[in-house]
Amino acid sequence: MNYLKSSKLGFVITQLIVLVSLLLLTGCSSRNKEEPKNEGVKARESLKSKKLNVDKVKVKKDSHLKWIHYKEKCRIPILMYHSISAGNALRVPPKQFEEEMAYLKANQYYTLSTDEAIKAFETNSLPQKKVVWITLDDAYKDNYTAAFPILKKYHLHATINYITSFSQKPNHLTLSEAKTMQHSGLVDFQSHTVQHLDLNALSTDVQKQELANSKKYLDDNLKQNTRMICYPAGRYNQTTIRLANHLGYKIGLTTNEGLACVDQGWYSLARVRIAPGIDRQTFMQLLQNGY
Incomplete structure (x- = not known):
């Protein structure tokens, strides 16, 4: 059991x-x-x-960035460069260009894009007190080989004024190079017409073709709304202004010397010419006074 x-x-x-x-x-x-x-x-x-x-x-x-509104009209130094090389009065050597870009960076200048410059003029405001707009005319190849590495080094923005029919010339930027620069976010491209002719010497129809076709080329190829015309050799007349406004350009740049202000006219803005061989003191004076 x-x-x-x-x-x-x-x-x-x-x-x-x-x-x-x-x-x-x-x-x-x-x-x-x-x-x-x-x-x-x-x-x-x-x-x-x-x-x-x-x-x-x-x-x-x-x-x-908090844009500051000013009572007085904003006056902006628009620096005018061409080729970043040596040889004549329109060519600034790479060493000088780098020294000037280094100065802007060290002294905390804000470098405007075209859209920001237009906003500044439209609203009479700036993202900070010390600003500058860097422009390079004609779109030379050395803008890509010499200027672009310097802009990247100091993280500064510049605008290149593009001659659209020159994209196949060996000494000028190809469309592919322009796209590479644009995609970096440090460079924007605006119109310098199709053939770089003196606009004031052309008929109304030819002026219209130069302004309209260059804008369409940039709009289509760079997927943008081109808003600025830079007059070749600074030559323009009242017909140019009327056509630019009609075709959708917001501002026009001249070769008149001085700080840019809308009192000059939206399509007659002055620039600061940067010559080869200037010293730092002269560069500082140009930034302050425009001459």
């Missing part, structure tokens, strides 16, 4: 052990199935968190 009781008790204990083991195995299996799900949720949450952090940085970067 005691033997039977002992056998029954052993059987019950064995069954309980088996049952507990099954329950434990089921629990482990359940947890193993849930863990990848939890890990996936955590991964998604981590990615969301990272995305939010990136967005915050982007917003902060885009909104750190």
